[in-house]
Amino acid sequence: xxxxxxxxxxxxxxxxxxxxxxxxxxxxxxxxxxxxxxxxxxxxxxxxxxxxxxxxxxxxxxxxxxxxxxxxxxxxxxxxxxxxxxxxxxxxxxxxxxxxxxxxxxxxxxxxx
Amino acid sequence: xxxxxxxxxxxxxxxxxxxxxxxxxxxxxxxxxxxxxxxxxxxxxxxxxxxxxxxxxxxxxxxxxxxxxxxxxxxxxxxxxxxxxxxxxxxxxxxxxxxxxxxxxxxxxxxxxx
Numbered sequence: 001x002x003x004x005x006x007x008x009x010x011x012x013x014x015x016x017x018x019x020x021x022x023x024x025x026x027x028x029x030x031x032x033x034x035x036x037x038x039x040x041x042x043x044x045x046x047x048x049x050x051x052x053x054x055x056x057x058x059x060x061x062x063x064x065x066x067x068x069x070x071x072x073x074x075x076x077x078x079x080x081x082x083x084x085x086x087x088x089x090x091x092x093x094x095x096x097x098x099x100x101x102x103x104x105x106x107x108x109x110x111x112x113x
Numbered sequence: 114x115x116x117x118x119x120x121x122x123x124x125x126x127x128x129x130x131x132x133x134x135x136x137x138x139x140x141x142x143x144x145x146x147x148x149x150x151x152x153x154x155x156x157x158x159x160x161x162x163x164x165x166x167x168x169x170x171x172x173x174x175x176x177x178x179x180x181x182x183x184x185x186x187x188x189x190x191x192x193x194x195x196x197x198x199x200x201x202x203x204x205x206x207x208x209x210x211x212x213x214x215x216x217x218x219x220x221x222x223x224x225x226x227x
Contacts, residue, residue, distance in 0.1 A: 032212045043117070043203055043218035051213060090156070094212030100169065101216060103156045 002027040002093045004104035012110040013081050021076040021107050023091030032094030033074040035065055038106075039087045047089075050074060061085070086111045115139055117219035119204050125225045128194060134222045136187040136204030142217070144210045145187045147179060148203040150221070156203075162187060163210050194226045 003026045013019055025031055032051055036044040048059025055067040065076045074091060091104040117138045126132050138145065147159040161169040162181040176198075178190040187204055201223050205216040 034215055036218075041201075041221070041223065043119075043220045044205075044216075046215050046217070049215055094214075100158055100161065100210075101212075105155045 002031070002102050004091050004093050004102050006091055006104040006107050008107045009105070010108045010110065012112060014112045015083050016080050019078045019081045019085070019109070021089050021109070023074045023076065023104060024072050025074065025091070025093045026072065027093055033065075033067060034092040034094065035059065035063070035074075035076050036090045036092065037087050038090065044090060047076070081111055083111045083113065085109060117204060117206055117217050119219035119222050121222060122220065123223045125227060126191070126194065127227055128196070131190070131192040133191065134189040134202055134224075136219055138185055138206040138217070140206060140217060142206040142208050143184055144207045145181060146205040146216065147187065147189055148205065149200050150203055151200040161210070168210070191224075196226050199224055199226045
């Protein structure tokens with residue numbers, strides 16, 4: 001069965017600094033991978049997704065993620081963080097048909113002014 | 114309205130009340146989901162509907178009762194809840210249950226059980 005880990009529970013960065021959020025997955029075949037963001041009291045919004053092809057995918061709000069098969073990772077990056085990026089970030093792996101999405105536990109991002 | 118909507122956004126109910134949460138998707142999707150999100154716990158999948166049929170019930174207590182009258186609407190009926198049921202309840206939809214299709218989430222209903 002597939003699984004997702006996000007090693008960092010909470011990360012704090014200064015506004016303008018670069019950001020990398022880690023995601024590791026376990027899945028036997030080529031995974032379908034997603035990053036979502038959740039602002040306080042809101043639902044989850046899709047940032048980006050990887051299906052196949054170019055291993056560097058671009059998303060909304062200036063985010064990108066890189067798929068590394070050898071490391072079973074799909075890390076999320078942003079070159080310059082804005083105060084509005086403070087939120088919870090979830091990595092997810094798409095399941096086989098008939099199975100369910102698996103979400104990671106989330107990483108909370110705080111941004112210092 | 115666009116996307117996935119949920120009503121009410123906030124709900125306070127006593128342990129003996131009966132209430133319902135409503136979810137509506139305007140995306141033409143065929144699968145709908147209920148999730149529970151509690152503080153400091155991972156997202157918990159509660160129910161999955163595909164083409165209006167319940168395909169999964171993840172050992173959810175019977176005090177939670179889902180209903181999917183058509184592909185656009187999903188309800189979660191609540192009765193005799195416990196304080197530990199206080200959480201954010203999220204509805205989501207996807208084009209199908211195939212793994213290539215991302216889920217779209219509503220804003221959630223913040224439930225407080227007193």
